Amino acid sequence: QINSERLWNTLHQTCEWGATHRYGENPTETGMARLTLNDDDARVRQWFAGEVQKLGCSLSIDQMGNMFAKQAGRLGSPAPMIAMGSHLDTQPRGGRYDGILGVMAALEVLRTMKENGFQTNFDVGVVNWTNEEGARFPKSMCSSGVWAGAIPIQKAWDLRDIHDSSVTLRSELERHGYLGDIACSSDPATGYPLGAHFELHIEQGPILPENNRSIGVVRGAQGYRWLTMTVHGKDAHTGTTPFSARQDPLLASSRMIAASHDIAKKHDALASTGIIKVPSNASTNTVSSQVTFTLDIRHPQDSVVYAVQDECLKAFEAIASQDGKGVSFDWTLDTDSPAVKFDDDCVASIQAAADKLVGREQSMLMTSGAGHDTVYTSQHCPSAMIFVPCRDGVSHHPTEYCSPQDCALGTQALLEAVVHYDQS
């Protein structure tokens, strides 16, 4: 039985490193800005290293600063450890639970085992993955991506602080002493292989609360593709240029954004535009000659992601030739994250834990809408995730909130799932 109070207190005490964006009176009513490898991130890392060592764990750090804490199992080490992993970095206007809960829960699981003299068969441990958010060094799930061989380490090392291009991820690893000597890889010869990877995370969406469920058994993650569209037209005076003489890229972009939504809806998929930009010299009485906007397409099946993309591009062609003499457009693919199916045994262990703790009516099988470190680990070891509800589905925001009860329930589920997996 995990200690719910200790979990809650530990989580909020360590959030003193990086707390900001106060939104209420209560001491814990702040958000977080603990950006990867800033001084607060270094402080919480140092604290984390101390705590796992107190528990008797052996700590390894790889060349991306990923921290692996290992508790020995009963059988010696016949196989790589069963890991519970997540991340301690946050968004610049982030909250206290995204990532942080997963690491604190894993620590609480180890503390509970130690305190009860409980030993797993195989080694178990915790991973703190570096730069999951990609907020300071712009590549999300960065170091689990390097570990999985999906991102070249040089590319990751060379990432620059988005506000200070003189600082790289590698220079910050060096500054804080987190450029370890183990390869960032799942290769047993040079790197740090894992036997399994379990991640507890807040849902970051409204599905659990809307369905009144307290545990999400996450069996995979949806695929997504990020496109940046650039639409070209012609500068024109809004007062003197008849519609028939215009090539208006903002009007075309508006119709494209609306069309992408309608197409995605038809396919039960998602298509979203987060950013739209006109040139900085735009003015109220000038039709801009260029507009760029992002398009984020998602669905649990890659074939549907592609179908939505293709239908959107066809619709965009049609829109570009409407309204006057026609605009043109081109696009780049910024991120391509195929759909992932998690490991059946890991999912079964989580389902077993959920059944025991809350029953089938209170849990739900689901697909992660967002990317997580587990999406990368699942390429190299059996992996799955546990979701707990967060208030109103809000995350990446100071008011992000997960109740003490839900934090505790998720942590207990994590413990039970790991024990179940270890024993089967």
Next chain:
Amino acid sequence: QINSERLWNTLHQTCEWGATHRYGENPTETGMARLTLNDDDARVRQWFAGEVQKLGCSLSIDQMGNMFAKQAGRLGSPAPMIAMGSHLDTQPRGGRYDGILGVMAALEVLRTMKENGFQTNFDVGVVNWTNEEGARFPKSMCSSGVWAGAIPIQKAWDLRDIHDSSVTLRSELERHGYLGDIACSSDPATGYPLGAHFELHIEQGPILPENNRSIGVVRGAQGYRWLTMTVHGKDAHTGTTPFSARQDPLLASSRMIAASHDIAKKHDALASTGIIKVPSNASTNTVSSQVTFTLDIRHPQDSVVYAVQDECLKAFEAIASQDGKGVSFDWTLDTDSPAVKFDDDCVASIQAAADKLVGREQSMLMTSGAGHDTVYTSQHCPSAMIFVPCRDGVSHHPTEYCSPQDCALGTQALLEAVVHYDQS
């Protein structure tokens, strides 16, 4: 008969003050950046003052730096002068003709009269209106607006350089010695009243070239209203938030922009969005909580401008409640410029000039799509405008171009119209 070569050479020589944005080999193939009361504007003003004084004009400068050059008529001064006016300031990425042609043409008219020993009955003269563009100090047709009593002088004086808030329009008037002592007003007691105002200007649109006409007889200007819409929704993760749980202001804005176009089209009016903005912390995988966009609605009849606005706002309400739980919006009115009908006698004088020079088939009665200084002068003296074609309707752009033939023809028409008006 005006001297076409002198006109062309004078125009391009004076464009050396502020020339930039080269786009071709030819010495005149550059744009202009002669922003109101910058050093280049001060140089061309000084040159202008010298030229009109050489012609024997009396020069007056009012408290907005408007420059009035007066050539005495045969009858003494029984009435205020018949003015030919426009502006010498440009957009930051402007061209060599917008405004500049009108002032250079007026000067050429005076030179032609002088050279031919021709004297009008009444006083005639030239006005260089300060800050027509509103590009540096953000208020367009600024000083004709003050002259007409539509803009309080203190408000105009307090306008700040959009790139350097320590500089005001008044401080720049003082720095260059253009804070005159005459009131900026049409009041005969304190200000500088005008007997009439004629303005030659490039069309800034494609109507003349598309209809193969060389002179536009401008009988009025359409009304316009500039709105800034702010659409409010809710931050949400694009991967984890189902459409049904979103309040997506960018999707709503897109539908609004498309709807405003369709509504305007139905009314044979114009509705245009030049600027759209999401918060600077927007990201590809976040639905923004707020979007702002501009809406510029125009039609020659104010009632239609209002009808389009009302229909847009109704459509926006409907759109705001679509797609999930609904967004909200509010708006501000930034500019309200009612439709203007120019003076019948002034228009008749221009029509007479056009008939004589090119005939009815080569000229066309039209309504100005854009605002001009003449829109303000028409509130206090008989006024009208002459349009000449500019290449592809392009203006506010370095490649803005009006052929030597069209510059000359417009200038000749200006001379004939003023003489016709003076005599009738």
